[in-house]
Amino acid sequence: MSKFTKWGVGATALLATGSLLLGASAAQADPWDADLESYTQNRPLNGTGSDTTQDLNNGLAAVVRSGGQLVLGSWDATLPTGSGAQGTTIVTHSGGTTIPRPNGSGQGVAALKATVAGTTLTNARGTSTGGATADGRLDRTDLQFARSSSGPSSFAASGTYSYVPLAVDAVTYAKGASSAVPDGLTVADLTQIYQASAGQTVSLSVGSRVIGTASTSGAQIVPLLPQSGSGTRSFFLSKLGLTEASLGSAVAWTYTAGGVTTDVQEHDGAALAAVSNAIVPFSIAQWIAQSNAASLAANYGVSVLDRRHGAVLAPVTVGSTLVQPTTGTTPVLNTAFPLTRPVFTVVEHAAIASNSTLSATFIDDPATADVVEGAVYTAKRSATAQFVIEDFGFGSLINRDTDVNGVTIQGVTYKAGDAESIRTN
Template sequence: MNVKSRVRLGAVVGAAALGVGLLAPAASADPAVGEYRQLTGVGSDTTQDVLNRLGAVITDTDGQPDGQLIASYNATGTPTIQTRASGCSINRPNGSSAGIDALRNAILNNTGCIDFARSSRGPADRTTTKLSWIPFAKDAVTVAVRSDSGLNSDLDLSTDELRDIYTCDKTTHNDVALTPLLPQSGSGTRTFFLEKIGITEAQVGTCVDGTVQEHNGNALDSEGDIAPYSVAQYIAQTNGVVTDRHGVTVLGKVETVAPRNTNGSLNVNFPYNRDVYNVVPTAKITGSTADANIVGAFVGTTSKVCAQTSHITAFGFGSLGTACGDPALKGER
């Protein structure tokens, strides 16, 4: 495996170029030590920043003391996080799958430590209805390369070419030796991207470095590097809304389609577009066991999350309109 030492941190850049006051950089990570909120979420790197922002602006008005409702813990940071005042010191989940597993563990053991999981993929197992994937925004995934690389000549790859790159059947492009990268195991972006290019984990070639933290352009440190990248994350990073990790990367087209519109916003018609979700226990949004905080935060177009369209789009995502908050999609993991 072509595993290299990858730079992990980007620089925090200045105010966003979008000219809206709400676009100051998001809270950097977890709630302050000793600060516990009604709803706790973990998981996806892709949506951690926008959930941090929503956690900062959504207040708790459901009979609890005034304050913030949602606590969102970043995918990376200290090895463990403390999500409640006692009994809830857990290993920090990094990625959609890890977040969903943490939620499932909290349900199974009735710990109350986790209330929702951030996910940039849909359910992998549809055989049960134990969990509900509630969409709140639209994203897309394309590939990034270095702007100073020979790969960057208005990069436009087909799905077949991407499949060949990640199975190591295609080893050069524009006379540059390719060094393909994938996000770390458990990443929803990794799962989604492999599905879109039509290969399984078992088919990923030995030339691929599959250990890179997702959406970190600084990890592309050689000419042939190519990696999947959330378009929403790229927009937020380059606009200074979040910590800028894009480095010198640029986004490529797929099947001649650009991932961004001419005004720089997300192209919701990009071939590899996806919904992003907050995953909750189905029992907590239905019937006598429903939790008013979870329902109020996530379910329906008038939910507290769906009402924050300006914040969601400020972080590079597309609006779902009336599809926001629909609890119909269910599964197990």
């Protein structure tokens, strides 16, 4: 089986890319080739899904090569802009199925499963059409991976799909720049808020507050969630000890601005700008990447849309300690934050053996303890020692000082490229 090593990706593939990025005329998203200055189809590996990891995957797609060819085609959850961009539907290769663009982890995984099952795909953006069978059924040539910011809801030791750990993220609650919502809420406070009824007064560690919807008179905290199917939504609720069924009536995942009602999009502060005293779970890595949008565009030739709209990340209180979401003057993810999570690449397990490009890009061989295979984990920005994963705000699952692979979160150790530990049907 062919493999990329950490040295091969860092030294060879990225040097080949670096000079091309300097000539890019505009920063873009979706599969963008800085050499051709255009969106491209027909990459060996295509995937959709999580908003959380779309920008990181776009950065990886700009530098990871095999035989001089860009390998990854990562298709955004949000609609990209720019001349030649595909819209609410995508076609990943010549003659491929027209796929309604998946938005979020759940929809991305559903799309991957449709390729394996050979079925059509329907989501909020439509139903698949065309393709090899001309009737909208997807096949394995359309998609080879999915992005997911949460693990599966159930596990199977010999499951059809592997959730392969990619990097470390963390989630906190975000609020508007002028919001009266206090910093330093505890996880227990957030649980009470998200199970409250509209108009209910709850006793929090910071004092009593009225919890409500945008239309509740006197609401001091308005709890919002990202759209249904969001991996961040499911992760956040799991950490609060809540389910969809136990959410209170004060919780909403749509908001109205200018007379238009819109879903709350993951990691987008528009709802916080529109709704007074609103809070919403927000990926810390995404917030960092959006704050670095200009430098990421210059360094990678890809677009990270700054959609924070003034959103501020709030610290949380653990015991008597106020824990900040970021550290340093140039913000980096605080990997000791209490709401830390792994993010994943989802692949069909059987494809690992049959698709050498897939395995070389995402999969570590546990038999080689002295090196981590999988190009994405050690890919670097061109002509620098800076790893792509950290550049886009995430934490590495590999200790960069010792090369030891594995980070323990809530008693579970997640290793970069591990395709065996987390499987599901």
